Amino acid sequence: MARTISSIIRGIAPNGELTEAGKLVQALTDYAKLIEPWARSVAAVMVADVARRDKAMWAQNSKEMSTELRREIEATPTGSILRRLQDEQVSLITSIPLQAAERVHEIAEESILTSARHTELVKHLLATSDVTTARARLIARTETTRATSNLMQARAVQAGSDGYIWRTSGDADVRDSHAEMEGKYVRWAQPPVLDGLKGHAGTLPNCRCFSEPVFPDD
Numbered sequence: 001m002a003r004t005i006s007s008i009i010r011g012i013a014p015n016g017e018l019t020e021a022g023k024l025v026q027a028l029t030d031y032a033k034l035i036e037p038w039a040r041s042v043a044a045v046m047v048a049d050v051a052r053r054d055k056a057m058w059a060q061n062s063k064e065m066s067t068e069l070r071r072e073i074e075a076t077p078t079g080s081i082l083r084r085l086q087d088e089q090v091s092l093i094t095s096i097p098l099q100a101a102e103r104v105h106e107i108a109e110e111s112i113l114t115s116a117r118h119t120e121l122v123k124h125l126l127a128t129s130d131v132t133t134a135r136a137r138l139i140a141r142t143e144t145t146r147a148t149s150n151l152m153q154a155r156a157v158q159a160g161s162d163g164y165i166w167r168t169s170g171d172a173d174v175r176d177s178h179a180e181m182e183g184k185y186v187r188w189a190q191p192p193v194l195d196g197l198k199g200h201a202g203t204l205p206n207c208r209c210f211s212e213p214v215f216p217d218d
Contacts, residue, residue: 009125042089046147054152096135164188173208
């Protein structure tokens with residue numbers, strides 16, 4: 001996607017010379033519509049993979065659970081959750097060229113309204129594909145763990161869990177705010193706010209933390 005967006009930009013604005021901003025914005029908007037079927041198939045594969053791994057994980061740990069608890073977990077209506085996750089991911093994927101279009105529009109406005117140097121504007125425009133790549137990687141990193149965490153929460157709540165223990169990956173890359181959550185009990189109904197963002201373990205951008213559900217018998 002980033003390469004295609006870069007090709008669109010360079011095709012309409014060779015060497016970063018933005019003479020037809022409207023045409024470029026429209027081309028990127030059209031590209032967002034064009035990739036929607038592909039985005040839906042990519043999201044479906046990812047969500048299905050997460051669902052398989054989630055089911056396998058619960059099956060592996062089910063030996064330590066009571067029969068009643070295991071039955072509740074297996075009965076969780078995950079279909080609607082998976083459909084919602086897929087729809088959200090399609091929106092995120094198709095938003096990538098739309099954000100590139102918005103960036104082009106902002107650069108075009110800046111060239112008119114400010115006295116920014118021409119070379120600076122060219123540099124910003126040509127950097128759009130780098131910005132696009134960074135956003136795509138963020139989505140890829142975050143959405144898998146977010147989907148996993150959503151399924152974990154659904155199954156745990158179905159089985160009577162009111163909350164979980166926050167666990168981190170335990171390495172040097174863990175953010176300070178997340179490291180402080182290690183070992184803390186969090187209610188599913190009350191996601192914490194960390195660095196200005198609200199969410200459970202594994203659902204925040206670039207978060208590698210995970211939840212350890214607490215059940216009534218614990």
